[in-house]
Amino acid sequence: EAGVTQSPTHLIKTRGQQATLRCSPISGHTSVYWYQQALGLGLQFLLWYDEGEERNRGNFPPRFSGRQFPNYSSELNVNALELEDSALYLCASSFDAGGSYNEQFFGPGTRLTVL
């Protein structure tokens, strides 16, 4: 069974540009989660999509947005990039949306560097 995949592996942008990150969940999983892992800040919850809808978002500005497609894959868009957006962006998927037991399966991440 294929795991969660993310693309690209690495992304280099300059300040003010836009970045688009992509995630394909495990087959059969309907929920996709996005996290930012910046150095020294641990894992910060960004967004949760389920069945095509945004179910929850973390404390990030509106320039962080995304969507989930009918095939449950997802995009994370970051507009007006700032230097502090440089981080590893992790995507995770799960089968049971909002259930009390929620095992998330993580992709390898996209390393975004903003120059």
Next chain:
Amino acid sequence: GEDVEQSLFLSVREGDSSVINCTYTDSSSTYLYWYKQEPGAGLQLLTYIFSNMDMKQDQRLTVLLNKKDKHLSLRIADTQTGDSAIYFCAETSSDKIIFGKGTRLHILP
């Protein structure tokens, strides 16, 4: 507010036991998790415990839960070099999972 706290670093000699501690805030959390992140990889679920349990053992791993103090610990017996990783504690809370900042486990020869 919602927060999961862990110490950032732990150094342990190979063969000794490692104990990673975590405190959480939501007393209504039904499941608590330990995830492991190896270098250059995403997180992987290591083990979990249901909130009505005090202890769970799985081979070299022992999870202890103190609901009164909202304290969770992960004990790794006979720590090996392959255990070198970042360990994240997490709780389910209000329809999302909250992760701690992670504890980097360093194995000394």
